Amino acid sequence: MTAPDLELFQLIKKDNQLAFKQLYDRHWKKQFYFAVGFLKDETLAKDVVQEVFCILWEKRDHLNIQHFGSYLHSITRNKCLEHLKKSVVFKDVLLHMDALNAENTTEQHIHYLETKEKIEKEINSLPNKTKQIFRLSRHQELSHKEIAKKMNVSTKTVEYHISQSIKKLSASMASYLFFF
Incomplete structure (x- = not known):
């Protein structure tokens, strides 16, 4: 049985790297395919998803997440938009x-x-x-x-x-x- 995302995130807030790895493994692929669909560039999509998870780790103490999947999707979308704006x-x-x-x-x-x-x-x-x-x-x-x-x-x-x-x-x- 796997722990729900929010339980894992509470562990991440306590600097639990194993919980972070579980969330990363659970959500990386979905965020990657979303970013590829958005950016049409696999290399850039990998960079964006990596950046999203880095942000998640760096800001873990300050985040109050109610719906983890939606939150992750929003960050990924926003990072994709930032990259698209740079390629005006x-x-x-x-x-x-x-x-x-x-x-x-x-x-x-x-x-x-x-x-x-x-x-x-x-x-x-x-x-x-x-x-x-x-x-x-x-x-x-x-x-x-x-x-x-x-x-x-x-x-x-x-x-x-x-x-x-x-x-x-x-x-x-x-x-x-x-x-x-």
């Missing part, structure tokens, strides 16, 4: 444009330079704080927590500014990118 459409556009540029036709090279310039212009048109947070997130690939610490703001503020920048950039670039 502009990185994909630039990669695509780099591939086109590699073919080295004059027309494609001009289109590449125009697109890159348009993206940079749109980023520069963002309000200063939003622009700074966006660059830290997308260019320097800092986490929300790292940005919040660096700029002395809350992580919610960072999330808000990143969300606003993505909305504005997506809207302004949508018609331009539609044609390529």
Whole structure:
């Protein structure tokens, strides 16, 4: 007979590594397949699930979990979303444009330079704080927590500014990118 998840989690709060291993073994596969479905990348999914269980262990003393499976699923979903936000459409556009540029036709090279310039212009048109947070997130690939610490703001503020920048950039670039 196996112990219910919440009983195991109470043992984890008492630093019981065997209970942690049991929960890990019980839930890893399900979270992995969920993350793969979300991210479409097995390597990244493994990293995300590993990160989820690390968070669970690190924050075990502060967590008050009522429904362990739902809680784990929520953390996994949120971590997947964080990773997807880091691979915002502009990185994909630039990669695509780099591939086109590699073919080295004059027309494609001009289109590449125009697109890159348009993206940079749109980023520069963002309000200063939003622009700074966006660059830290997308260019320097800092986490929300790292940005919040660096700029002395809350992580919610960072999330808000990143969300606003993505909305504005997506809207302004949508018609331009539609044609390529």
